[in-house]
Structure formats: C-alpha cells, structure tokens
Amino acid sequence: MMVYYYFVCQRKLYYFCKNLRMEQDDENVAIGKVLDETAYSHAEKHITVNNQISVDYIEKSRILHEVKKSRSIEEAGIWQLKYYLWYFKQRGVEHLTGKIDYPLLKHTESIALTKEDEAHLLNVMKEINAIQGMKTPPPRKTKKICKKCAYYDLCFI
Numbered sequence: 355m356m357v358y359y360y361f362v363c364q365r366k367l368y369y370f371c372k373n374l375r376m377e378q379d380d381e382n383v384a385i386g387k388v389l390d391e392t393a394y395s396h397a398e399k400h401i402t403v404n405n406q407i408s409v410d411y412i413e414k415s416r417i418l419h420e421v422k423k424s425r426s427i428e429e430a431g432i433w434q435l436k437y438y439l440w441y442f443k444q445r446g447v448e449h450l451t452g453k454i455d456y457p458l459l460k461h462t463e464s465i466a467l468t469k470e471d472e473a474h475l476l477n478v479m480k481e482i483n484a485i486q487g488m489k490t491p492p493p494r495k496t497k498k499i500c501k502k503c504a505y506y507d508l509c510f511i
C-alpha cells in the first residue's frame with residue numbers, strides 16, 4: 355500500500371504512515387470493495403505475504419493480478435504490482451509476471467519488472483523511509499484526485 359500511495363500522493367502516504375485512516379468514509383473505496391467482492395469470484399483472493407504485501411489473486415501460471423476500478427491513477431497501480439514482483443524476486447521467487455485487471459473497462463494490462471524498474475524501486479523505498487520519518491506532512495500539491503481523496507478535509511479545510 356505504501357508504494358501505491360507514494361505514487362498517488364506523498365502527503366497521503368505520510369497520513370497513512372501516521373495511522374490516520376479515513377478511507378472507510380470514502381465513496382470510492384466503497385465502490386472498490388463492491389468490485390472486489392463481485393469480480394473474479396472464482397479466484398482465491400487477497401493473498402497476504404509476510405503481512406507486507408497483499409496480492410489480489412495469483413493465477414496458476416505464475417501471474418500476479420491486481421484489480422482496479424479505473425485507470426485514473428494507473429501509474430500507482432503499475433508500480434504497486436512491479437513492487438510485488440520485486441518483493442518476490444528478492445526472496446528467490448523469479449519468473450513471475452503481473453496483470454492489472456480493469457473489470458469495469460473490460461481491459462487487462464500486462465506488467466513486467468525490468469532492471470531499470472528495480473533500480474527505481476530501490477530509490478522509492480529510500481524516499482518512503484524518509485517520508486515515514488517526517489515530523490510534518492510533505493507540502494500539499496493540488497491534484498485531480500484531491501476532491502475524491504479521503505484526506506481532502508485534512509488538506510483543504
């Protein structure tokens with residue numbers, strides 16, 4: 355989740371790291387939950403590994419899947435999945451690939467981990483650690499997603 359939030363908004367990541375959880379009031383999260391309960395109901399879902407990552411589901415052919423409702427913050431979803439591939443590779447599980455499923459759009463995107471991605475993820479992990487250690491949130495950057503963000507009131511009111 356931290357890698358995902360890092361790419362969505364670093365201020366959001368900061369709030370999350372400080373255990374300020376407000377997602378339960380957010381309508382978008384509610385839609386995501388309904389989608390999660392109805393899409394791919396045949397598959398075993400939410401495989402949690404070492405209490406650190408939670409893969410939506412894994413196909414027998416070594417494909418990790420993430421299910422997203424829209425492509426509005428697509429980059430974050432892609433990096434979240436690349437992080438999962440990297441996490442497994444660090445622990446000796448190689449030759450996995452990923453897919454992001456958008457059931458509402460009837461679209462699937464294939465994701466692979468490159469050497470460049472691995473180097474970038476190392477930097478991302480360092481920056482996440484730095485954000486975790488901050489005493490005040492990173493500066494607010496107004497984004498398209500702000501109005502739908504669960505932390506909107508904290509940032510703008």
Ligand code: SF4
Nearest residue numbers: 363366500503506509
């Ligand atoms: S409201 Fe905007 S700036 Fe504030 S945490 Fe959410 S996305 Fe980030």
